[in-house]
Amino acid sequence: MKECIAMLLAGGQGSRLYALTQTMAKPAVYFGGKYRIIDFPLSNCVNSGVDTVGVLTQYQPLELNEYLGNGQPWDLDRLYGGVHVLPPYQTAKGSNWYKGTANAIYQNINFIERYEPKYVLILSGDHIYKMNYEKMLARHKEKGADCTIAVLDVPKEEASRFGIMTCEEGGRIVKFSEKPKNPDSTLASMGIYIFSWEKLKKYLVEDEEDPSSENDFGKNIIPKMLSRQEKLFAYNFEGYWKDVGTIDSLWEANMDLLNPAVPFDVWDNSWKIYSRTRNLPPHYVGGDAVVENSMVGEGCTVEGFVDFSVLFQSVTVERGATVRDSIVMPGSVIKKGANVQYAIIGENCVVEEGATVGQRPENMEDMDKWGIAVLGNGVKVAREVSVPSKAMIYADVTEDE
């Protein structure tokens, strides 16, 4: 048996990342120069001693399945335990897509019970953070809790964007309000839960029988547990945490890695972030290149100007090209004289000579039209063509457009 196993919700479409999630689920989206979003919760699991992880997939799972493989890059290829991809499946009674987060766990009760866990850790695949779940579990045990929810103290003005926990002294949760207009607390749920398994199982079964339920943790399970005075505790997390579900937040979180003032360090060897690596040579910076305040992955060829940017593996920035305040995903080529600013360039894109993608905010007359420009995977932008600020492109842009 295992004391604690993790269930990672990775089925989300990530519709707000649109062009980037056309062919892959959100947790497979690239982040931080060599990683994918799912590397963060998976590495946290391994670094916290959680060696059994069920990954619940539903939307566009191919890329994610292939990426996870047998789990070896995360040291999760285990004889007993390890990483398991859990897609929805058919049964004798029929088949069901995962209806909600709670239903996804409900449909995998058999998987969980094979490990006879005392505790189940519920994670989501769209957050960037480093967290020791072992400490959270210790707290859960110490309090004799039925459920422990990790919370982050957010600025008061942002509280209405989150699920807010109101706690009494000692951390016991007395009230949960989803995106409240007038929040009476600033403790926001991070979507990370530890449940005592017997208790959770009971609620999952009950929730499944309720036809009016949306089968969602935040909307159904947690409120129900609270209404019955179960012991729910908040676990205060101090550190960097970012939901990267939107283009702006994905861009910001990448840029945070470049900011020495942000307390989030992927270079820290004591809490490594593991990923499936490609076999690529060291990156090359040419004699005329200028690279400043940036992150550059392996296999890149940089001969142009790169500032405040994150270049993933095998990106080429040709002579005279400019990449500023941008994220360029693996294999993309920024050709001579092209100009990429405040943009996210997807995988294997080509920005031809003299083309422009994105705009600097200070050059905009109408700030409402300003935003990060996004090229979806494999997009080609023809010579001298200009992709405006805030555009979201997922088909090639030719010279006529």
Added chain:
Amino acid sequence: MVKGDKVMGIIFPNMHDEAISELTKLRTMASVPFGGRYRMIDFTLSELVGAGIDEVALVVKRNYVSLMDHLGSGREYDLARKRGGLKIFPPFGEAGTRAYKGKIEALNNIIGVIESSPCDTVVLSDSGIVSAIDYNDVFDQHVETGAQITAIYKKEVIGECSERDNIVFQVGEDKRVTGVYINEQPGVNANNSMWAYVIDKQWLLATIKDCMKKGLTNFEKDVLQRGISEVACYGYEYKGYLKRISSLKCYFDANLDLINKDSLKRLFTVHPVYTKVRDDAPVRYAIGSEAKNIIAADGCSIEGYVENSVLFRGVKIGKGSIVRNCVLMQDTVVGEGVVLENVICDKNVTVTDDKKLIGDESHPVFVGKRATV
């Protein structure tokens, strides 16, 4: 050999250890770090794996701890297999025996392994050369000529880096090797051996047994040179990227030669080059850093000025430091206000603040493993 035959690779990691004694004091030639994130063995293993070979034996002699640590189970090379895969053979220690002399004795030590392998053909390779041989092309020629041995060579002028341990083949129009010369003089344009052979297994087994009876141990001298007229030996001319690591200076120059798009393309696009994964973050260039003409592997952090240098994984260069023409191996930490020019730092070297180390292009300064300057 016929097309599609199974092939086994046999590598000798300790051959040519003496060439760069500075770097092989604690390791084999095969485990000498090279090119930012690799070790010499990675190039040889990747050549074999690139040609679909899935059984490789390493016959080691001494100092092989770092090599074993680097290779692990062979998983990173796709060589962790139930059948075949990567096997490391230390000297077989019977009472009163010594570590083997010469390739023949070394092969005799693992003769049972070669016999029981399902392969029909064997590739023998030393360590000490950086190349990207496409073995499938060599096999094609091996089949075409009906050779018992195909010896791989590079046409080059014997010079500073190619002089040491050179073996030169006289090759006829039909590619047949008709003469073998050992230690050719500098300045001669020659078919210089790359110490790699494709050999018919049955012929090799018979030859090993025969040599052991006669007390012959040296493959090149006793078998190739003396018996060249009795064996169907053909030469394969390799035209790709090649660097011989035959002195510290050659090592230095070969590393710096990779700071070049053309070199990178020729060495790394024939097949993927595998190595141990370390899970480092991408390189971080800080505000105020400056980099010109470098190659850098993951995990580096650059705050100072660096030019014309090779930075291995996890190298840190502090504020206000100037690094020029240097090869800094894994986890070298350069403090603030340091000046390094023409320096090779072995792994885990620390250069403290405001130090100045300047070598000459022809004589780079070498700082040993784990030293603090």
